[in-house]
Amino acid sequence: MAVLTTLNRLIGMPVVWQDQQLGYVERGVTDENARRLRGVVIRRGIGAARWVPARALKLVGQRCVLVSQQPESIPEHIDMEMRQVFLTTGERIGQVSDAVLGGMSLRLMALEISQGPLYRLLGHTSYAAAYRVIHTQRSGDEVVVPELLTWAELQRRLGKEDGG
16 A cells, blocks of 8 residues: 555655755645645745745655745735535535655545534544535535544555555
């Protein structure tokens, strides 16, 4: 099975370019359909936040993120909002609280869903391996999922996809 990490685990990791630490990951940003990592926002001290696009991420390791170029200015339109999540029945079930990344593909394997910060702290989270982002003018982006999985169910499902 591929090595899994999450967007929240990236937060605080040092970002290194040519043996020089550039700063720390402030947050990971997904593409508009929440299918791939678009890039990471980094910051060094109280300086301005900078942007490292996904194409420049060489390695997302356990202790640092290696990049192949210096950071750029942050793009104007990057989505940093938490999305509301609904079942296909229309029932609201929470919000996206994290995303599971698979290996170096930078592909999102699943979304983590919780009913709020307290529920997440208590470990009450679910995962959606199948989902669809719906762009609405009225309430922003929403996510529709057909089913929720436990962490163990998600790992089994991802293991089968990898042929494991």
